Each structure stands twice: as C-alpha cells, then as structure tokens.
Amino acid sequence: MGVFRTGFVQLRVPDLAAASKYYSEVLGLVETDREADRVYFKGWDEHDHHSLIIRQDERPGLDCFALKAEGPEDLQQFENKLETKGIKVDRISTGERLAQGEGFSFEDRSGHRVVVYYTMKKVGNGLPxxxxxxxxxxxxxxxxxxxxxxxMTTPNAAEDLDFYKDVFGFRLTEQVVTPDGNPIAIWLERSHTPHDIAFIPGRPGGFHHMAYWLDSWYEIGKAADVMAQHNVKIDAGPTRHGITRGHTIYFFDPCGNRNEVFTGGYVPDADNPPITWSVDKLWTGIFYWDRSERGSFTEVYT
Ligand SMILES: [Fe+2]
Known part of the structure; x- marks a missing residue:
C-alpha cells in the first residue's frame, strides 16, 4: 500500500510556445500530446503518457504535482485519512484529465495542489x-x-513531515533542524531514492524546482554544454549537494520556473535512520563543494 513515486508535475508558463520549444529541444523531453492551452511531455525512458504538463497562464509556478498510487484500494485509504484530517478531496473521473485514470486532488498543509491517481495511458519508452x-x-x-x-516551499515543514508520513507513508531521509530540534526543511522518499518530494522554508504554495534524472556525472557536464549551446542561463553548478549526496546543475525555463538535472545520491533502505543537518551547516548541505551562502538560490522561486 502506498504511492510509487511522483507521477507528474504541472507548471504554469506565460509563453507556451517558448516553453514548449525549450522543454523539447533543451531538456530533450518527448512531447506526447497537446491541447489548446497545454503541452504534455515525458522523459524518454518513461512508459507513462506524461511526467510534465506545461499550461499557459499569466504567471509561472506550480499548478499541481501528482502522486502515483500503487492500486485502486490505496485511493480509498488515502481519501479516508484525508477526511479524518478535515481535508476536502475533489474527485477526478476517468477521462476527465487527458490519459489519466480516476483519482482525486486536494490542497496539502502547505498550500500545494496534489493529484493522486493510479493509472495512466502507457505509451512506452521508444524501445521494444x-x-x-x-x-x-x-x-x-x-x-x-x-x-x-x-x-517546494512551506511555512511549516514539521507539519508537512507528519502529514506526508501519516497519509502516504513517505519516509524521511534528511532534514535541516534548528538548534531546538525543529525541522525547517525535509526530504521524503517512496521510491528508494534520496527524495521524491522535499520542502524548504518559504511561502505556502511556492515552487522551488523540479528535477529530471540523468544517468551520470558526465551527463550533468554534457547538460551544461547543451545549456551553453542554447544560451540558457545556468543558475548554480555543476556541483554536488551535501544533502542527498547528488550531483546537480540548476537552470531556468524561459518563463522563470527553476529546473534541475540530478544524478547520484544513495539508495535508502526503508528502515534507514534519517540524516540530520544543523541549520548552521545549511549551505554545506546545499552546495557541498563551495559551502558558501547564495541567498538568491533559496529566495528566488515561483
Ligand atoms: Fe533537487
């Protein structure tokens, strides 16, 4: 019982044509469908119809993210748990959202819209x-x-930690805590990676970045080359995180949504104890190599 992983992310983009070209030609995602106001993409090795939707809107940011449940019985259990917490659920019927089966959406404790579903049209990964x-x-x-x-950003990571553990069975892999032990940033997993979702301090509903996987540190360097070739401004990296141990590079789509490509990290067993970072080591956790504060990285988000 539970969720497999983060299924998809839906972002707002003020310039759908520019964003569509960027996600196709720079990040190199595969376009699988489009409607009047949105375009659907997937990473080449994904079998489901989409892992990213970009939707035309006046301002950039996160519309919603989705959790893919393991089966239909999970939907009812999640719904029951949300009800006991007084959280209203909006049902989604099969066919209501392109390529997606039945499910529901709700607003979490930190003001993010979350979609939960368990089936999506399979389109394959381009290989037999x-x-x-x-x-x-x-x-x-x-x-x-x-x-x-x-x-994502949150005013209360401690509350989100309890919520995502209790409702969806997420496991805490890493946290940043204040001197009195209060978590202000959390990394949570279901797919035996260092994180599927994470929260840092900030306003409710805020979106810091989404990350696509690459297979190696060499590929991260090649990604930097592609950004230079396309005049895409690099925000940070290539570098290594202390938190998650991953290798990374950050950049922005043409509409101001932050993207990352990420590799490495570790494989957490479900019974691993979480790693704790003291708040005075925050910047070592974020940028392990240069260990210096860069305010714009935590203060600029959509
Ligand atoms: Fe990340």
Whole structure:
C-alpha cells in the first residue's frame, strides 16, 4: 500500500510556445500530446503518457504535482485519512484529465495542489520490450530519461513531515533542524531514492524546482554544454549537494520556473535512520563543494 513515486508535475508558463520549444529541444523531453492551452511531455525512458504538463497562464509556478498510487484500494485509504484530517478531496473521473485514470486532488498543509491517481495511458519508452537497444535513436538536447523529484516551499515543514508520513507513508531521509530540534526543511522518499518530494522554508504554495534524472556525472557536464549551446542561463553548478549526496546543475525555463538535472545520491533502505543537518551547516548541505551562502538560490522561486 502506498504511492510509487511522483507521477507528474504541472507548471504554469506565460509563453507556451517558448516553453514548449525549450522543454523539447533543451531538456530533450518527448512531447506526447497537446491541447489548446497545454503541452504534455515525458522523459524518454518513461512508459507513462506524461511526467510534465506545461499550461499557459499569466504567471509561472506550480499548478499541481501528482502522486502515483500503487492500486485502486490505496485511493480509498488515502481519501479516508484525508477526511479524518478535515481535508476536502475533489474527485477526478476517468477521462476527465487527458490519459489519466480516476483519482482525486486536494490542497496539502502547505498550500500545494496534489493529484493522486493510479493509472495512466502507457505509451512506452521508444524501445521494444524484447531485445532492446540501451536507448532510442533521435534523442534531443539533454535527453532526460525520467522525472526524479520536486522541491517546494512551506511555512511549516514539521507539519508537512507528519502529514506526508501519516497519509502516504513517505519516509524521511534528511532534514535541516534548528538548534531546538525543529525541522525547517525535509526530504521524503517512496521510491528508494534520496527524495521524491522535499520542502524548504518559504511561502505556502511556492515552487522551488523540479528535477529530471540523468544517468551520470558526465551527463550533468554534457547538460551544461547543451545549456551553453542554447544560451540558457545556468543558475548554480555543476556541483554536488551535501544533502542527498547528488550531483546537480540548476537552470531556468524561459518563463522563470527553476529546473534541475540530478544524478547520484544513495539508495535508502526503508528502515534507514534519517540524516540530520544543523541549520548552521545549511549551505554545506546545499552546495557541498563551495559551502558558501547564495541567498538568491533559496529566495528566488515561483
Ligand atoms: Fe533537487
């Protein structure tokens, strides 16, 4: 029982044409569908119809993110738990959202809209299931294979920690705590990676970044080359995080939504104890190599 992973992220973009070109040619995602006001993408190695939706809107930011449940019985259990916490659920019927089966959405403690579902149309990863090549031909740009995680902002990480553990069975991998032991930033996983979702201090509903996975540190360097070729401004990196141990590079889409490509980290067993960072070591946790404060990284988000 539980959720597999973060299923998809839906972002607002003021310039749908520019954003669509960027996600296709720079991040190298595969466009799977489009409607009048939105475009659907997936990483090349994902089998489900989409892991990213960009939607035309006046201001950038996060519309919602989605958790893919393990089965239909989980939907009812999650709904019951949310009800006991006084959280209203909006049902989503099959076919109501393109390529997505039944589910529901709700607003979490920190003001983020969360979609929960368990089926999505399968479109495959461009490779046969029998005798496949290691990757398909014709990939573009960074050619990210799959969505990895997203980081959001919250006024109360301690509350979010209790909520996501209790309702969805997330496990805490890492936290930043104040001297009195109060968590102000948290990293949570369901897919045996350092994080599927994470929260840092900030306003309710804030979106810091979403990250697509790459297979190696070498690929992170190649991603920097692709950004230079396309005149995409690099926000931070390539570098290594202390928190998660991952290798990373940050950049922005043409509409101001922060993106990351990420690799490495560790494989947490479900019974691992969480790692704790004291708040005075926050910047070592974020940028392990230069260990210096960069206010814009935590203060600028959509
Ligand atoms: Fe990240």
């Amino acid at each position: 299931l029998e005798n496949p090549d290691p990757y398909p031909q014709g990939l573009k740009g960074i050619a990210a294979p799959r969505l990895d995680h997203l980081l």
